[in-house]
Amino acid sequence: MNQGIDLQRSFVELLTGAGLPQEVARAFWLPLPMVVILAVVTVAVLLAIWGERKWAADMQQRIGPNIVGMAGFLQGVVDAIKLIVKEDIIPRKADPWLFTIGPILVLIPAFFAYLVVPFGQNLIISDLTIGVFFLVALGSVAPIGALMAGYSSNNKYALLGGLRAAAQSISYEIPLALSVLSVVIMTGSLSTIAVVEAQNTYGMLSWNVFKPIVGQVGFVVFLISALAETERAPFDLPEAESELVQGHHTEYSGMKFALFYLAEYANLVLGSLMATILFLGGWGFFVPVETLAGWLGVDLLNPVFQLFAAFLGIVITVLKSTIFVFLAILARWTLPRVRIDQLLDLGWKFLLPIGLVNLLLTAAFRLAFPGIFGGV
Amino acid sequence: MNLGEGVRLVSFGILALIVLGGALGVVLAPSMVHAAFLLGLVFVGMSGLYLLLNADFVAAAQILIYVGAVNVLLLFAIMLVNRRIPDAAAGKRGLRNTIAGFVCLFVFGSLVNGVVRVPWPISTETPIANSTLRIGEQFFSYYLLPFEAVSILLLLALVGAIILARREFVPDRTESGDQPLVLPERPRAEMDETPKLPETTGRR
Numbered sequence: 001m002n003q004g005i006d007l008q009r010s011f012v013e014l015l016t017g018a019g020l021p022q023e024v025a026r027a028f029w030l031p032l033p034m035v036v037i038l039a040v041v042t043v044a045v046l047l048a049i050w051g052e053r054k055w056a057a058d059m060q061q062r063i064g065p066n067i068v069g070m071a072g073f074l075q076g077v078v079d080a081i082k083l084i085v086k087e088d089i090i091p092r093k094a095d096p097w098l099f100t101i102g103p104i105l106v107l108i109p110a111f112f113a114y115l116v117v118p119f120g121q122n123l124i125i126s127d128l129t130i131g132v133f134f135l136v137a138l139g140s141v142a143p144i145g146a147l148m149a150g151y152s153s154n155n156k157y158a159l160l161g162g163l164r165a166a167a168q169s170i171s172y173e174i175p176l177a178l179s180v181l182s183v184v185i186m187t188g189s190l191s192t193i194a195v196v197e198a199q200n201t202y203g204m205l206s207w208n209v210f211k212p213i214v215g216q217v218g219f220v221v222f223l224i225s226a227l228a229e230t231e232r233a234p235f236d237l238p239e240a241e242s243e244l245v246q247g248h249h250t251e252y253s254g255m256k257f258a259l260f261y262l263a264e265y266a267n268l269v270l271g272s273l274m275a276t277i278l279f280l281g282g283w284g285f286f287v288p289v290e291t292l293a294g295w296l297g298v299d300l301l302n303p304v305f306q307l308f309a310a311f312l313g314i315v316i317t318v319l320k321s322t323i324f325v326f327l328a329i330l331a332r333w334t335l336p337r338v339r340i341d342q343l344l345d346l347g348w349k350f351l352l353p354i355g356l357v358n359l360l361l362t363a364a365f366r367l368a369f370p371g372i373f374g375g376v
Numbered sequence: 377m378n379l380g381e382g383v384r385l386v387s388f389g390i391l392a393l394i395v396l397g398g399a400l401g402v403v404l405a406p407s408m409v410h411a412a413f414l415l416g417l418v419f420v421g422m423s424g425l426y427l428l429l430n431a432d433f434v435a436a437a438q439i440l441i442y443v444g445a446v447n448v449l450l451l452f453a454i455m456l457v458n459r460r461i462p463d464a465a466a467g468k469r470g471l472r473n474t475i476a477g478f479v480c481l482f483v484f485g486s487l488v489n490g491v492v493r494v495p496w497p498i499s500t501e502t503p504i505a506n507s508t509l510r511i512g513e514q515f516f517s518y519y520l521l522p523f524e525a526v527s528i529l530l531l532l533a534l535v536g537a538i539i540l541a542r543r544e545f546v547p548d549r550t551e552s553g554d555q556p557l558v559l560p561e562r563p564r565a566e567m568d569e570t571p572k573l574p575e576t577t578g579r580r
Contacts, residue, residue: 023379098413129506130432137436140444144416147451151409163455166448173444190508 033125037114045265046076051322052265052329059333083261086254094251095152102149103252103259109138110266116192117273120283120313124193131192132184135274136177139229142267143169146238149260150248161247164340165231165238171347176225178355179218182362183208183278186374196282198374203288207281211373214362219279221355226271227328228347230264234335237343272324273317280320283313388428394421408454416447430503433511 008029015025050065050073057064065072090096116131118124128134143166150162184190186208187198199207209219228235239247249260276282285292289309290300298305338346366373398418405411419442426435504510515523 027379098410128432130436130508133433133436133440133508137440137444140440140448143448144413144443144451147448147455148413151451151455159455163452166452170445170448 037111037125041111041114041266041269042262044269045262046080048265048269048325049076049079051325052332055326055329056333059330080258083258084255088254088256089251091154091251093154095154098148098152099251100256102145102152102248103256103263105145105148106142107145107259107263107266109141110263110270113138113270117270118192118196118277118282119317120310121193123283123310123314127191127193130190132180132190132195132278135192136173136180139176140169140173142263146248149252153248153251155251157245158248158250161238161244161250164244165248168228168231168235168237168343168347171344172225172228172351175221175347175351175355176229178352178359179222179225180278182214182218182355182359185359185362185366186211186214188374192277192282196277196284199281200284200288203284203291204281204286207279207284209279212365214358214365214373215279217354217358218362219275221351221358222275222279223324223327224346225351226275227331228343230267230271230328232264232268232328233332234337235343236332236337237340268325268328269321272321272328275324276317276320283317285312285316384428387424391421391424391428394418395425409451412447412450412454415450416443419443419447431507433508 011029011032012022012025015028016022020028053075054064054072065075068074068078090099113135115125116128116134118127146165146169147162150158150160150165153159183195187195189195189198204210207215209215231238238244239249244250249257252260287295292309293300293302293305296305362373395418398414398421401414402411402418405414419438422442423435423438426432426438
């Protein structure tokens, strides 16, 4: 399945055609994906912020941002500029080094994770053989940043917020990893590309969310834990503005606060993309690409159709993840915040056992009905 | 030397610097929290070294377990018990540090001696493409017994932690009458049995 568009090869061939040695052409290629990632994630974050504000306003019967740009679309950009030019305050009693590194440590894993998010057959920065595991491992680094920010602020609310953030993150990582593992069992591979391809053999019917029983249970466990991992309401205990001021963000202002803000929305978009890839068939359309080509009466290898399929893949991925972003925003503005004991109860006494049973069931189903659950 | 080799050499240098510098920092940093954060940096550097050796699964596992679990737990413990105890042995610091320095130098010297003398064989085999698959196969065939033993050990630790956390199993008093464990909170069942305040003064 290596047909289709290979951007790197075309780029390198273009430059070597222009008379550059191949090594140099490769070196020119290297920074491009990184720049693309930064741009894509930033735009996605801006869109998510805009969506959050508009939808929240709709839910509260307000208009929301409506002055800057079309329908307030550029409000996020203006806010970002405001945060960048704002004075950067480091409290006198704070630990200046840790205070600076904390927000960076929260942001880097969130951006790093986009390396393995596929938007199409070859539209991925790097198809690691351990892609899904890589995502889970990166997710486990973020609590260190929260702890660092909370400790270095030298403020009791910040410290409490940081500790809560880390505790919550650790508790919900386990059910998250368990639900991801059940998908991995059904796929038989850790690569994100393989996970999506395995779901697109029969179109919509082979999406993981439609696998009998284990698919739906895993999906719900994944959604709840992913929402808790992003630390947004109803799971925004680390912030809990009525009790902890702002949690570990309390002492931050200017660009450092913007980094936290950016990381929160980057994580939200990443969680939605993960849900799309793991359970909703990634870039797959409702019918397989072969059937689509048959309907349109064109050859599968037709370059125009290839371009169309790639475009369709990106649109479908973005649309599917928009649904999850909307769900998260809906949950944030309609559900009350849970208490810390309810949060930990839900994680350890409900999601963890269900995740374990689901994993066992998936393994059993795969052995019993290999045709449906991706066995060999 | 082509591009790939150059990148590998430079990244090895940077990673080695991170690991060595971080490790020195862990030992020498005066603040315990700084030392713990530097330990996280060392773990990340180690995982980078694994990546250079084409062991991607091991590298990710290193991040997940050591950075994401062990280091976070360490930081948690330090931050929850963040008391500044006056150092009783402050006067003997100099002597202690000198002795520790000598011991460290001795160990370092013997390690360097060993590293330099042994002719390390360099494998020319091409690395396997999917190391995860191979690790899984080995776990369930050749290393099955150690794997299961470690699993049981972890299960025991888990059950032990739960028993320690459930306060009713921990005795509050020994027979001689002194209190070995003073717990800040009481289990809910005992709280209900606490004697009620005598109603003497009537209604306010």
